[in-house]
Amino acid sequence: MVDDSSELAYYNMNFKSIFSSKMNATEIDAISHSAFENREYQKEIFNKRLFNYSENFTQGDYSIEPVMSGWDKELILGYINEYGGVLCALFHFGSHRHFFVDAASLNIPTVAPIAGKSYYDMKDLISKSSVEHASKVKLLEVEGDKVSLDLIRSLKEKRVGGIYVDGNMGPESFLNNDGCISVVFFGTELSVKSGIARLSLLLKLPILPVFCNSIGGQGFIEFADLIKLKESSKTRAAYINDVMQTLYSSLESKVSNSPESWEYALCLHRWVIPKTDSVTQILSEEPAKIKFVRENWSVIVKGGESYWFNALTTKGVKVPVELEGVFKILSDNNFTDWYPLSLTIKKLGYNSMAILNSLIKNGFIKVLE
Structure with missing residues (x-):
């Protein structure tokens, strides 16, 4: 149901x-x-x-x-x-x-x-x-x-x-x-x-x-x-x-x-046949600023757990419960300083670069030059 x-x-x-x-x-x-x-x-x-x-x-x-x-x-x-x-x-x-x-x-x-x-x-x-x-x-x-x-x-x-x-x-x-x-x-x-x-x-x-x-x-x-x-x-x-x-x-x-x-x-x-990922770049260094891409962003809650989905690709990521606050900061702001968020993610026991690259790959984040 x-x-x-x-x-x-x-x-x-x-x-x-x-x-x-x-x-x-x-x-x-x-x-x-x-x-x-x-x-x-x-x-x-x-x-x-x-x-x-x-x-x-x-x-x-x-x-x-x-x-x-x-x-x-x-x-x-x-x-x-x-x-x-x-x-x-x-x-x-x-x-x-x-x-x-x-x-x-x-x-x-x-x-x-x-x-x-x-x-x-x-x-x-x-x-x-x-x-x-x-x-x-x-x-x-x-x-x-x-x-x-x-x-x-x-x-x-x-x-x-x-x-x-x-x-x-x-x-x-x-x-x-x-x-x-x-x-x-x-x-x-x-x-x-x-x-x-x-x-x-x-x-x-x-x-x-x-x-x-x-x-x-x-x-x-x-x-x-x-x-x-x-x-x-x-x-x-x-x-x-x-x-x-x-x-x-x-x-x-x-x-x-x-x-x-x-x-x-x-x-x-x-029924959607997922499009080929257009983002192939994997970051090796942490950026200073990032931009949240909300145009095709959707949130689905299933069994009390949240998932971010890209409406165009139907692909997405699961939001770890411990990182819900971090993900909310990202979605609440168009532009965000990455370093403070990266530090929080690391303190909570997660790989901040892996999280960032996953969000970039799924089309939710763009890195600002």
Whole structure:
């Protein structure tokens, strides 16, 4: 479980990594708070929706109405009839939690791998609903042993596959690189899962990018242009790369316009391919003055311990408990005399040059001539 302060710190660090050249620290702080509040709000209203339906179902009222405007049922059913199915590319953006319940309310047959609590909450709701609604929604637990096989079988039954493009890992989980490829997102290289593109190739199904927007508490669904399989000289790998880059370019456009709506900015650091260290110089003599570089500096507290992270490289250093006061002096001042700090570090039993070189290497300190 990630506490509230850590979530805010992750949002702040990751928004810095994509917006530091366009926004100042105050603006990024505001966006980070808005993103955190939006995520909590979206969870709250969705849980209320599930609770209300669950209560109604126990009383024999199985009616469900879509909460997002802009649905085009005939468009989706038309794709199913034409192609034998369609893969909806979903993102952790806006009112995304409502997609499957809305689809059930419109009797659109869907199948989706869902993670964690969301899976069990939705599964419980569907089990209490009408036979008709239950037959339209098939949920698969992401960690299940046969999730891939069950997904393929269900898609062959002419269902709409709801596949989240932007990952299912939390901010402190470790990325499994199986099936990952590289895409560019806000000028940063990411390693992302490519399952939806591979499914498209395997089952010869088109991909429909879907954004569940939310403005002023009102959700509305938006369908982008259909990504079709094309006969061409492109290799399998080239097709997969093109599809995933197209999807992340679409996400980049949406995030540019409404960054607070993208919940998974919380986890962006997990996908970043670290840049090669630009600082290779190792100091052998202590400098007189140093400058603190705060533009891409972020602090994450985990288990009561502090870590300094560079938002652009996602690399960082652990702050020794005994040196928290020294690190605070560094971060509180733009320019600092190094000698007094070096003396304090040595008295506390640490190698001051090793600390300094680590901070320089990770981009937090510059030496003044």
